Amino acid sequence: MIRGGILAALTIIFANFANAETLRLAVTTTFRNAGLADVLLPIARTDLGIEIEMIVVGTGQAIALGRAGDVDAILVHARAAEEAMVADGHATHRREIMYNDFVLIGPKADSAQVSSTQAAADAMRAIASSTSIFVSRGDDSGTHLRELMLWEKAGITQSARIVEWYKAVGAGMGTALNIASGLNAYVLSDRASWLTFHNKGNLELLFSDDPVLFNQYSFLPVSPTMHPYVHHNLALKFEAWLTSEKARILISNHRLNGMALFTYNAVR
Amino acid sequence: MSEIIEAIFEALRLVLSLDADLIEISLRSLKITLSAVVIASVIGLPMGAWLAVYNFRGRRSFIVVLNALMGLPPVVVGLFVYLVFSRTGPLGVLGLLFTPTVMILAQVFILVPLIASIAHQVMRDLWREYADLLSSLDASLWQKIGTLLRDGRHGLLTASLAGFGRGIGEVGAIMIVGGNIDHATRVLTTAITLETSRGHFALALGLGLVLVGLSLLVNILVHLVAHIREVEE
Numbered sequence: 001m002i003r004g005g006i007l008a009a010l011t012i013i014f015a016n017f018a019n020a021e022t023l024r025l026a027v028t029t030t031f032r033n034a035g036l037a038d039v040l041l042p043i044a045r046t047d048l049g050i051e052i053e054m055i056v057v058g059t060g061q062a063i064a065l066g067r068a069g070d071v072d073a074i075l076v077h078a079r080a081a082e083e084a085m086v087a088d089g090h091a092t093h094r095r096e097i098m099y100n101d102f103v104l105i106g107p108k109a110d111s112a113q114v115s116s117t118q119a120a121a122d123a124m125r126a127i128a129s130s131t132s133i134f135v136s137r138g139d140d141s142g143t144h145l146r147e148l149m150l151w152e153k154a155g156i157t158q159s160a161r162i163v164e165w166y167k168a169v170g171a172g173m174g175t176a177l178n179i180a181s182g183l184n185a186y187v188l189s190d191r192a193s194w195l196t197f198h199n200k201g202n203l204e205l206l207f208s209d210d211p212v213l214f215n216q217y218s219f220l221p222v223s224p225t226m227h228p229y230v231h232h233n234l235a236l237k238f239e240a241w242l243t244s245e246k247a248r249i250l251i252s253n254h255r256l257n258g259m260a261l262f263t264y265n266a267v268r
Numbered sequence: 269m270s271e272i273i274e275a276i277f278e279a280l281r282l283v284l285s286l287d288a289d290l291i292e293i294s295l296r297s298l299k300i301t302l303s304a305v306v307i308a309s310v311i312g313l314p315m316g317a318w319l320a321v322y323n324f325r326g327r328r329s330f331i332v333v334l335n336a337l338m339g340l341p342p343v344v345v346g347l348f349v350y351l352v353f354s355r356t357g358p359l360g361v362l363g364l365l366f367t368p369t370v371m372i373l374a375q376v377f378i379l380v381p382l383i384a385s386i387a388h389q390v391m392r393d394l395w396r397e398y399a400d401l402l403s404s405l406d407a408s409l410w411q412k413i414g415t416l417l418r419d420g421r422h423g424l425l426t427a428s429l430a431g432f433g434r435g436i437g438e439v440g441a442i443m444i445v446g447g448n449i450d451h452a453t454r455v456l457t458t459a460i461t462l463e464t465s466r467g468h469f470a471l472a473l474g475l476g477l478v479l480v481g482l483s484l485l486v487n488i489l490v491h492l493v494a495h496i497r498e499v500e501e
Contacts, residue, residue, distance in 0.1 A: 024366065029465075033465075033466060053366070053447075053449045053452050054449060054450065055366060055447040055448070055449055056448065056462075068354045068355050068356045069355035069356065069360075070354050070355050070360075070365055070366070171465075172465055173465075174464075174465030174466050174467065175464075175465045177467070178464070178465065178467060181467075196466075197466070197467050198466060198467030198468055198469075199467030199469065200467075227355060229355065229361075229363065
């Protein structure tokens with residue numbers, strides 16, 4: 001009986017080796033939570049005849065996975081970190097695919113009065129000066145990096161962001177939104193994640209439409225020179241598909257309650 | 269309150285409609301944890317018996333360490349296994365990261381100390397009864413271990429089931445090394461984490477009820493089989 005068990009275990013273990021034609025992507029949480037992955041990937045799989053596996057993480061971790069060669073390509077949104085990855089030779093290039101924007105979410109009562117501010121930096125300053133509770137991703141994700149940039153623009157230093165009102169939760173967008181919903185707090189989110197989130201509670205969108213909130217998503221194939229075992233040809237195939245007319249239509253037509261979640265802007 | 273009722277209905281709906289994704293995820297959960305339990309039992313049960321029978325210098329310390337490792341944090345195991353199997357790690361060349369194989373391996377690390385510790389406690393009590401007899405028969409070390417394993421099998425079942433209970437509900441390690449890839453490495457616990465992060469609490473709790481039910485079912489089945497065997501003997 002024990003021998004049979006060992007045999008069964010070994011069979012299970014070695015059955016997992018054959019996965020040659022699989023493209024493995026690390027993608028930002030938005031891509032999945034906004035439902036775009038469900039729209040694009042099944043069609044891409046059929047069109048390209050390959051398996052596509054998706055690991056959903058924050059941009060910081062996606063870039064770390066790419067730099068380690070553990071995935072074949074990444075789809076993320078943090079320009080400076082992306083350019084550094086290309087400069088270091090870990091990615092062959094950076095291709096812009098689509099954009100949406102960041103929005104400031106907060107309690108309907110809006111104790112910090114951010115909805116009456118004119119610029120994102122003013123809104124952040126209003127939150128800090130009223131010491132309204134703010135939930136930060138705190139995970140080096142693209143959204144977190146943008147939030148840090150906004151604090152800097154607002155002149156609110158790290159030491160001024162004290163734990164009494166500034167909660168760095170170290171979690172993905174969905175979890176951060178859940179916590180903000182529970183604490184009735186302010187939080188920075190990308191628009192798509194906010195629109196598709198199901199536990200809004202007493203929160204609503206309070207501030208948006210400042211150019212500084214522009215949010216670009218880019219595709220970066222991992223370098224086969226640095227990491228010889230990556231499936232670079234599959235990454236290029238997928239990139240060609242992702243920038244095709246077909247993908248443009250799919251991305252542009254992906255709507256929620258009539259609102260487009262992303263705007264396609266790949267240069268062909 | 270309404271959320272909880274909604275969740276129970278969601279769980280019922282998922283189970284009764286034989287939801288294809290739910291079945292796939294549940295089977296994967298079972299496959300990974302059962303494989304890990306079998307492997308960890310093959311290592312842990314004889315180790316427990318060996319520790320009960322064989323006296324060596326440092327045995328006491330070994331047992332203390334083993335007991336302490338019962339509480340090994342899965343997330344630390346996950347991180348360690350990730351670093352070993354990452355492409356930049358020592359075993360990265362195998363390309364096993366983000367596969368069920370490496371998830372089984374991470375769980376084996378978590379389960380061996382637990383199963384071995386419980387097995388050791390069971391075997392130690394049994395050894396008190398058997399020591400004189402087996403020593404007078406001049407049985408070899410392996411004969412002693414074999415006898416203990418055979419006669420203590422019901423207690424050992426508890427050790428393996430405890431391992432199953434810990435493995436099936438574990439999320440920290442398999443999230444890191446498995447990556448929660450849909451149709452590849454997503455299991456019940458990581459699916460619950462995902463649905464919670466999306467704010468789909470009813471679905472998350474529904475999956476949770478399925479997980480609890482599954483765990484109960486396996487325990488009942490194993491006890492039934494053991495009971496039937498006992499009656500037959």
